[in-house]
Amino acid sequence: MKNLPLLDLAIIAIYLVAMVLVGVYFSRRNNSSDQFTKASGLIPGWAIGLSIYATFLSSNTFLGVPGKAFGGNWNAFVFSISMPLAAWVASKYFVPFYRSTGEVSAYTNLEKRFGAWARTYAVVCFLLTQLARMGSIFFGISLTLQALTGYSMETIMLVTGICIIIYTVMGGIEAVIWTEVVQGVLKTLGAVLIVYLIVVDMPGGVSKIIAIGQQDDKFSLGSLSLDFTQATFWVVLLYGFFINLNNFGMDQNYVQRYHTASSEKEAAKSVWLCVWIYVPASLMFFIIGTCLYAYYQVNPELIEAVKLQAAAERLGLNANSIEIKNLAASLQPADYGDKVMPHFMVTMIPTGLIGLIVSAILSAAMSTISSGMNASATVFSEDIYKRYFKANISEKQNMKLLHIATVVFGLLGMICGIAMIGVKSILDIWWQLSGIFAGGMLGLFLLGIISKKSGNMEAFAATIVGILVIIWLSLSNLIPVDYAYLKNPLHANMTIVVGTLTIYLTGAFITRLKSKNI
Template sequence: MKNLPFLDIAIIAIYLIAMVGVGIYFSRKNKSAEQYTKASGKIPGWAIGLSIYATFLSSNTFLGVPGKAFGGNWNAFVFSISMPFAAWVAAKYFVPFYRSTGEVSAYTNLEKRFGPWARTYAVVCFLLTQITRMGSVFFGISLTLQALTGFSMETIMLVTGICIVVYTVLGGIEAVIWTEVVQAILKTGGALLIMYLIISKMPGGVSKIIEIGQQNDKFSLGSFSLDFTTSTFWVVLLYGFFINLNNFGMDQNYVQRYHASSSAKEAAKSIWLCVWMFVPVSLVFFMIGSCLFAYYQVTPGLIEPIKLQAAAEHLGTAASQTDIANYAKTLQPSDYGDKVMPHFMVNMIPTGLLGLIVSAILSAAMSTISSGMNASATVFSEDIYKRYSKRKISDKQNMRLLYIGTVLFGLAGMLCGIAMIGVKSILDIWWQLSGIFAGGMLGLFLLGIISKKSGNTEAIAATIVGIMVILWLSLSYLIPDQYDFLRSPLHANMVIVIGTLSIYLTGATIAKFKSVKA
């Protein structure tokens, strides 16, 4: 068990107390549901941009990206390369569309186009995506703090979850945005500080890191072959484009921020600010992973505790020390990549700086979770309760509903995080689950926006086809070996690509056929 020095504990405690204090401060301004969910549309574009950037830069990035780079290469960085393409579409088409509707929910338009079922389907997909996202982030932060403190991951999730729930419930979207502005700065500084510390401790410095990286193909963006069965450059580029299109176009986290901006122009600026900050900073995290790989290559004795920990977790408490040691020898870097960053922090970062970096990782987790809770509560209020229970409720009742929803979705995220304990890669599990849940609603959204001739019948048929395709792509690995020819040959990241295209093309094709026939 690692005992954090008092100075580091004090820094972390001050940060957590400050975040709760922000929630208390903004709670005095939340006199209406519009203020709570939209901040009355008075947030400047630069603050919205930093807020969106902070939501993207979660603890999955802080821990999962260096883990992927340590265990593999820079293939996952192609996700970041895809962002400008999705941002262009969002800024040109999605932002003006949402600002013109005036609806705080991203899913109201689906009901207007196709009926209540479409809105409900998209809401369910969104809420599952958010719970999964919050769960993966809770898991990531607990993985780090467990290495630092020795407390159980469940306990860590509960304590951090309570702090996040308090300031999100009290402060609403305005507290979420302004705390994310602070968190964006803290995260960026934390990433640069970690990279500096690794390089400063590296025998041979930057030149040695580059040498080892080149020898082990650590800087590769993946194969450029047109192979969609493995994680090639093109598979990640397509996945990134579609998932970012979903983020900017269908994710309530971001759509809600478009309404909080003072104008459509400011909202579009916020998207581009997020992109131009996230792309280079995400590269820093890949560099951190490569630096850690090189560092542990020249100090191989320091990696043994990480391998033994990973082996012990895999084999369970009943395994003997001999079995654990033998199994540890068989592990590859990809098997313990997520544990490398916490291990380096525990053993190599000086007192005081450690508290600052842990606060940065906490901020990465808190920004994603708080925005997810706020957006989920808004969707629950607007798209479920008001739609199916009471259409007309007082502002006081609406505020109470938002408070309850925020707490419930925070708890759901914690439970999801507990269920993820033991997964091999945070980034892999998040990418797979988000692709499954997001593919359906993005395809339906694009059908409603682009194919003007598509109606309810076309949308229902397209969604049924899309769901069947997504289920096959996601679950065909369960098919018995004697029927392995029925399994999907595509990489898991292609689920959102094929699922989205299946829904859109099916609906558009049926509509085209009907119009020609008529």
């Protein structure tokens, strides 16, 4: 490793070993599938809340949010503002619903409500969402560590992935939750430390940062106009509400945690604790992005290396230095935003502290990936293998299945991360993919719990219509210019909003139409 001093390497190594040892510790009592997936329902609400918070606060937040704020403004913070409303719906309706069913999978009820196809459809959507999430997080962490170590992004994904797989397989959901409690604290302290280091080194301090931010409109939450073709305040608010509703109500990562709580009250409390911590914590990452923007406005010579790197990546290996310099001079902050925080860490953070901050970023990645691996393995076991291959398997066989599935989904997440190398914005690609995959299953779920008279036929027809609409929304950019009038005019973040409403409203309309004809 060519950039990190020995002390920082030692700190990172100690952190990685500690995470593996957590898995070893919990493996001693992780001897049943109930323990692996539910922790036997013995986790306190505060720990679950911190765990959910840690899952939300992934490396996409740690790296992607400062990059967005550096290249733009605080428009994406509106996503966080939408969380309390989604949490209210979840704690009032979703938590009691899942606790009453007793089913560890979030999707078993869909089969009871509409048939096997509905359960399978939701499971496929969930697994695709998880692979997209894990891939984007693997990509984000490797982007940072590549700048620090010089190793290839593929090598970094492999090393970190193996550590995550070990403690997730050995410790199950209990290891995931308790490591996330530690990781949630660590990543928050890391963010506070970064803000402090920027402000201390900034000529003029906080007042200068605020002045530059106001001058360049960096604190804007977006336009308040009712324009759904741009990332306005209302577009991000709608996207945030629907995606958070999907997270709290349909995402196995969160639903599974409701079952680890000792009571319904503790489960609901965990949702609110997550929200009240996440909203101000996410704001801090926007502050980091704005602080970095102001810092490099005052010290423009310090950012030249990042611009040259971004230009070189765009032009490829065959470019000469003049071409690279010319392109670098024309790049805008949004073109290299995701590279700024890693660059600041490499060049400005003192020895010892950088090891702590890298550990914080690692924790941001590891918490979300481990959670996704455990949830994906649980869904595969409950909703695919037991449903379609062998329903009655022994406890030993089930544990072996869960372990193998955890490893497989971890490896698939790495492959997705490798496939994302070269994307412009981590946050943008994650938001777009999650909106595509989540819209369908949330609409179907809402139809099932709100429209009591909707049956199998109405739900199936509504889902087909919804899938067609989502495909059109997602792929209309492939339509030739001659047929431009057929293209989707809406912003990409509206996909989950339109997809969800299409399925729910279509199903409700067909149900109403059918009841009138009877």
